[in-house]
Amino acid sequence: MINKRTAMMGAATLCSALAIGLFMQKTAEHPQRGASASVAVSVAADDAPLEIEAISLTAATPDTTVPEPARQDPAAPCDMSVEAIATPMAEVRLTVLSLCRPEERLTIHHNGMMFSTRLDATGALTVQVPALSETAVFIVEPQNGRGAVATASVPDLDLVNRVVLQWGGNSGFELHAREFGAAYGSAGHVWRGSDLTSGRGSVVQLGDENQLAPRLAEVYSVPRLGGSKTGAIDLTVETEVTAINCGRDISAQTLELRDGTLRTRDLTLAMPDCAATGDFLVLNNLLETLKIAGN
Incomplete structure (x- = not known):
């Protein structure tokens, strides 16, 4: 969970020349806004006795040969x-x-x-x-x-709205949804670290982050209709400044499925130097706010 945040406002530029809001936040129990700065944005025995004669002694030499592991024949078919x-x-x-x-x-x-x-x-x-x-x-x-x-x-695709954030490597990206005016850390703040019952929608992460150079995706899904609450859902893309990503450019992509239409955007973000390690960058205007109606 993001425990402490200090916001840093900056100029944001997508590959598609999109201007976005950018804030840096320290990890905190509740986010607090701080000073602004400029940041560029461009997954058996016998009982009978036995007589033995002419015994000679020899030293036993252990067999140290290591058997080779069985190998798959490259020419053999490997079905999937x-x-x-x-x-x-x-x-x-x-x-x-x-x-x-x-x-x-x-x-x-x-x-x-x-x-x-x-x-x-x-x-x-x-x-x-x-x-x-x-x-x-x-x-x-x-x-x-x-x-x-x-x-x-998939016959029920039109019943959900869905947003995907995907990237390569250990860039530290996160997808956050704050449903119907929810504050960070409260009920209705939905991200991969929140409880499954914390909001109307849910975020799942796809991919193995322990791999070398993984490709990862986070997906937020929310029903389009029904439920006792209606209104706006604010979506943000966030990333922590770490020793791995500080001082370098990192890239991501979003896919937004709204009303049956899929839209794609590319993002390149110039991270602050390593003195800002532990801070969070919050991109507020990259994703359009979702509108949820009642039945």
């Missing part, structure tokens, strides 16, 4: 099967099986969204993926060899 099944809230359960690729890295592609993960020790993977199209096509790309494709029909 992928199954996609639609589930409630416009999501898809993706199941991947490739017995000859235990623990191999995979990259999963879907409608412009991309994240990297890994098969388990048996060569299997099951992951729940928020869909971005009614005919949801998933491409599973292994590190070596041929991949596979699976498709699922």
Whole structure:
């Protein structure tokens, strides 16, 4: 949870020349605004006795030969099967099986969204993926060899609004939603570190952040209609200044699914120098506010 924030206002520029609000915040229990500064923005025995004669002694030499591990023949086929099944809230359960690729890295592609993960020790993977199209096509790309494709029909896609933030490497990006005027840390502040019951929507992270150069995605999903609350949902993209990303440019991309239309934006952010490590940059105007109506 973000415990302390000190906001830093700066000039923001997207690759598409979009101006955005940019604030730096210290980690705090509640965010507090501070001084402004300029910051550029451009995943058996026998009982009978035995007589022994002519005994000679020799020194035993242990066998130190290490057997080579079994190797997969590069010419041998290595099949992969992928199954996609639609589930409630416009999501898809993706199941991947490739017995000859235990623990191999995979990259999963879907409608412009991309994240990297890994098969388990048996060569299997099951992951729940928020869909971005009614005919949801998933491409599973292994590190070596041929991949596979699976498709699922998602009939309830029009019942949700969905926002994706995706990036490569350990850039520290986060997607935050503050529903119906909620403050940071209160009920209605929804992000990957919040409780699943904290708001009307939810944020899930896709990808294995422990990989080398991972590709990661965070997805915020919220029902378009129904519920006891209506109004605006404020969305922000945030990133912590760390020893990994300080003093360098980092990039991300957003995909916004609103009323059945998918829009994409690219972002390049010039991070402050390492003296600001521990601070947070908050991009307030990158994502359009969501409007939620009643039944």
